[in-house]
Amino acid sequence: MRSERLTRWLVTAPPLIFMLVFFVLPTLIVVAASFRYPGEYGGLAPLVPEGYTLETYRFFFSDVIYIEIFLKSLWVAALSTGLCILLAYPLALLITRLPKRWRDLMILLVVLPFASNFLIRIYAWMIILGPQNGFSLAVNTLLGFFGIEPVRLLFSPFAVIVGMVYVHLPFMVLPLYTNLERHDPAWLDAAQDLGANAWQRFWKVTWPLSLPGIYAGSALVFIPVLGMFAIPDILGGTGDILVGNLIKEQFLGTRDWPFGATLSLFLTLIVLAVAALAMRFSRKRLRHA
Amino acid sequence: MPLLELRNVSRHYGRLSAVDNVSLSIEAGEFFTLLGPSGCGKTTILRMIAGFDAPDTGQILLDGQDLADTPPERRPLHTVFQSYALFPHLSVAENIEFPLKMAQVAASERARRVRETLEAVSLSDKADAMPQQLSGGQQQRVALARALVNQPRLLLLDEPLAALDHKLREQMQMELIGLQRDLGITFVFVTHHQPEALALSHRIAVMNQGHVEQLDEPSKIYAAPRNRFVAHFIGDINLLDCTLLARENDQLRLAIPGLGEILAPAHTTAQPGQTGAFAIRPEQMLIGDPAQHRDLPNRRDGVVRELLYSGDVTTYKVELANGLHIQALLANVKPGLVQFFEVGDAVSVAWPADAGLFLDA
Ligand SMILES: Nc1ncnc2c1ncn2[C@@H]1O[C@H](COP(=O)(O)OP(=O)(O)OP(=O)(O)O)[C@@H](O)[C@H]1O
Ligand SMILES: [Mg+2]
Numbered sequence: 013m014r015s016e017r018l019t020r021w022l023v024t025a026p027p028l029i030f031m032l033v034f035f036v037l038p039t040l041i042v043v044a045a046s047f048r049y050p051g052e053y054g055g056l057a058p059l060v061p062e063g064y065t066l067e068t069y070r071f072f073f074s075d076v077i078y079i080e081i082f083l084k085s086l087w088v089a090a091l092s093t094g095l096c097i098l099l100a101y102p103l104a105l106l107i108t109r110l111p112k113r114w115r116d117l118m119i120l121l122v123v124l125p126f127a128s129n130f131l132i133r134i135y136a137w138m139i140i141l142g143p144q145n146g147f148s149l150a151v152n153t154l155l156g157f158f159g160i161e162p163v164r165l166l167f168s169p170f171a172v173i174v175g176m177v178y179v180h181l182p183f184m185v186l187p188l189y190t191n192l193e194r195h196d197p198a199w200l201d202a203a204q205d206l207g208a209n210a211w212q213r214f215w216k217v218t219w220p221l222s223l224p225g226i227y228a229g230s231a232l233v234f235i236p237v238l239g240m241f242a243i244p245d246i247l248g249g250t251g252d253i254l255v256g257n258l259i260k261e262q263f264l265g266t267r268d269w270p271f272g273a274t275l276s277l278f279l280t281l282i283v284l285a286v287a288a289l290a291m292r293f294s295r296k297r298l299r300h301a
Numbered sequence: 302m303p304l305l306e307l308r309n310v311s312r313h314y315g316r317l318s319a320v321d322n323v324s325l326s327i328e329a330g331e332f333f334t335l336l337g338p339s340g341c342g343k344t345t346i347l348r349m350i351a352g353f354d355a356p357d358t359g360q361i362l363l364d365g366q367d368l369a370d371t372p373p374e375r376r377p378l379h380t381v382f383q384s385y386a387l388f389p390h391l392s393v394a395e396n397i398e399f400p401l402k403m404a405q406v407a408a409s410e411r412a413r414r415v416r417e418t419l420e421a422v423s424l425s426d427k428a429d430a431m432p433q434q435l436s437g438g439q440q441q442r443v444a445l446a447r448a449l450v451n452q453p454r455l456l457l458l459d460e461p462l463a464a465l466d467h468k469l470r471e472q473m474q475m476e477l478i479g480l481q482r483d484l485g486i487t488f489v490f491v492t493h494h495q496p497e498a499l500a501l502s503h504r505i506a507v508m509n510q511g512h513v514e515q516l517d518e519p520s521k522i523y524a525a526p527r528n529r530f531v532a533h534f535i536g537d538i539n540l541l542d543c544t545l546l547a548r549e550n551d552q553l554r555l556a557i558p559g560l561g562e563i564l565a566p567a568h569t570t571a572q573p574g575q576t577g578a579f580a581i582r583p584e585q586m587l588i589g590d591p592a593q594h595r596d597l598p599n600r601r602d603g604v605v606r607e608l609l610y611s612g613d614v615t616t617y618k619v620e621l622a623n624g625l626h627i628q629a630l631l632a633n634v635k636p637g638l639v640q641f642f643e644v645g646d647a648v649s650v651a652w653p654a655d656a657g658l659f660l661d662a
Contacts, residue, residue, distance in 0.1 A: 196384070196386065198382050198384050198386035199386055199388060199389075201353060201373075201380075201382070201386065202380070202382060202386035202387075202388070203388075203399070204353075204372075204373045204374050205351055205353075205373055205374070205379055205380045206374075206379060206399055206400035206403055206447065206448075207374050207375075207400050207403035207404055208374055208399075208403050209374055212403060216399070217388060220390045221388075221389065221390050
């Protein structure tokens with residue numbers, strides 16, 4: 013009896029301690045920091061005599077701009093996730109239909125970009141989207157035909173979305189591929205045999221059965237995009253500030269650590285909510301699938 | 302006009318002839334079975350009928366109409382897949398409803414038909430279960446219900462009972478016979494399990510390496526196999542190499558090396574001098590004490606070398622004078638239901654002149 017309890021502890025303790033040290037503790041530090049006063053040159057003001065305050069929260073809600081930036085970040089994350097699904101789905105489906113040895117090669121190609129530095133890949137987009145380069149010129153020539161003013165691709169929300177989708181696409185392709193690869197081809201044969209045309213076979217069989225993959229991929233794209241600051245920094249214009257940039261600015265720019273902590277806390281809460289939602293959805297599907 | 306007709310259908314994979322010039326014609330209401338060893342082309346034939354594969358040469362006709370240009374989803378027939386292929390994201394009722402939805406049947410009608418079909422396969426209480434919560438036999442029934450629910454002209458069944466245990470398999474065989482009879486739907490059934498084929502079918506096509514060896518009623522297939530392959534594949538049989546010596550009235554005189562001459566019924570047109578095999582089922586052999594069966598023309602002495610006790614019957618392997626082994630089967634009707642003879646017992650085996658047959662191929 014006692015040894016049984018001991019084993020249970022030995023098994024559950026390591027992950028528990030891990031969560032405690034690397035998630036709960038830091039979060040508690042952030043919570044505590046959000047109630048403090050900022051130090052003069054960054055950091056936090058000494059606890060005595062300054063004490064605790066609700067100042068950062070008051071400040072957050074005093075200006076609608078912060079909520080707007082949160083909403084904009086959510087929108088960018090949702091849009092990037094949606095575009096990733098749109099691009100990844102046909103790709104993943106295509107790969108599953110290839111002969112086995114081609115499949116492995118294709119998956120290798122999908123993850124290959126990770127072999128080079130993240131910043132270098134983002135800077136590459138700066139060159140691709142630069143106003144004097146082929147892509148920009150082609151787009152603007154095309155727009156010219158329709159009598160539309162030339163547009164600037166670089167340093168725009170467009171460039172931010174391109175960067176976000178480009179960087180996170182593999183995180184959508186991989187779970188989706190893993191899911192689609194496990195589909196039994198007999199399901200499609202059965203559907204066709206029972207009268208389903210190609211369109212119906214996709215929407216009635218392939219799509220619903222791939223939802224767990226979509227949920228997993230969406231969480232893997234949505235959450236990092238929400239906190240991303242490097243891509244808007246490099247590819248975005250001055251107006252393209254997202255939550256990530258805002259938080260970074262508090263710590264490295266204006267050196268208002270308590271406000272940075274407050275913003276981080278809100279971000280963490282949103283991420284937790286999204287993760288919970290994704291889990292709920294996939295759990296509900298799991299009972300079915 | 303037959304419901305389904307295959308005319309000289311062939312299908313090659315590279316140099317392999319998976320299906321080799323097969324012609325079949327299947328009548329409406331028939332329970333037709335394709336029987337053959339693994340790899341003989343049964344599944345390939347079913348896939349061509351269903352439309353998932355196309356013949357290289359030859360035609361497949363349904364009601365006299367060539368099916369070549371009809372895609373699988375528009376053929377008025379359904380398949381019960383060996384793996385069942387139930388949709389894991391749909392409940393039992395939703396699985397069965399699927400073909401009705403595809404056929405755009407009205408919702409109220411769909412509900413009624415699903416309910417009736419669930420009843421027909423005794424699964425009414427499982428309507429809301431998910432497929433993976435069911436046992437193998439129950440999944441099998443759902444697959445059957447799903448394929449039957451919108452009353453196709455033709456049902457193709459690819460080894461539907463292969464994954465079931467013996468008892469369940471026999472029970473499902475009974476249910477299949479009942480369903481087929483009650484619904485009047487034509488079944489094309491694939492199996493490599495010969496007792497199943499004999500028990501279920503109106504007619505059987507015995508296949509080997511892509512071609513049909515014999516097409517007949519079950520009793521003909523069993524009692525009068527056309528050649529060694531069919532004789533060997535269906536049931537247990539003694540096959541003894543022999544030479545045809547003479548035809549006498551309605552009897553053949555055969556010479557079996559080392560065993561001398563025997564008499565056999567004259568079913569063939571084979572002429573004296575022809576070599577072949579004498580085929581006789583173990584249950585046609587009479588096994589008795591050395592003194593027994595003196596009145597029968599075909600009688601030899603021997604010794605029991607092995608026996609296989611199966612409860613209802615015992616199969617004896619008897620060694621004859623020249624070292625030839627012959628199998629004989631005897632019902633265990635002795636009190637205590639034990640076998641009549643032991644290993645080492647001296648026995649006689651005998652058979653009437655009208656039992657067994659001479660195979661010249
Ligand atoms: N797509 C394919 N490509 C190449 N060869 C194939 C293909 N499908 C079937 N074959 C070959 O054709 C032959 C017949 O196959 P088929 O599946 O029809 O056999 P079967 O009678 O159904 O056997 P089993 O009882 O094992 O299911 C086999 O030798 C098989 O290897
Ligand atoms: Mg097969």
